Amino acid sequence: MNKVILMGRLTRDPETRYSQSNEPVAITRYTLAVNRPFKREGEPDADFINIVSLGKRGEFAEKYFRKGQMVAVVGRLQIRSWDDDQGKRHWITEVVAEEQHFAESKASFEAHRTSTGPLDTPQNNSTPFSEEPEGFYPIDDNFDDEDLPF
Secondary structure, eight states, rough: OOOOOEEEEEEEEOEEEEESSSSOOOEEEEEEEEEOSSOOSOOSSEEEEEEEEEEEEHHHHHHHHTTOOEEEEEEEEEEEEEOTSSOEEEEEEEEEEEEEEEEHHHHHHHHHHHOOOOOOSGGGSSSOOOOOOOOOOOOTOOOOOOGGGO
């Protein structure tokens, strides 16, 4: 069985390209910063996982996902290799998304974005996102439709 479940923040806006086939297919790539459950001195606090989303999923990610947003991805691990022009072999490990979900409300994302600033600023390099609890946030009975991310 090859199944990967991740939750983290996007390190940049998704980038989409289209295949060169008769019916072009969206190929969207983005990276998730996923917190490690433990911290060791001198080691990163997060892993940066490459995600590939194809077709309608890719178009959805391009349209709705933004840098700093918390998302959950379910997919499969894929390892590819290719040879460059000099004959050197390169390897990449990535997750091919089968499901993509918003993992925080739009209001929570906006509050996080304004409180932490860009992920690539020097003060945020060691911890790519704040130490808020991870996971889905419960919706109380008084929620407003504007809190929904779509």
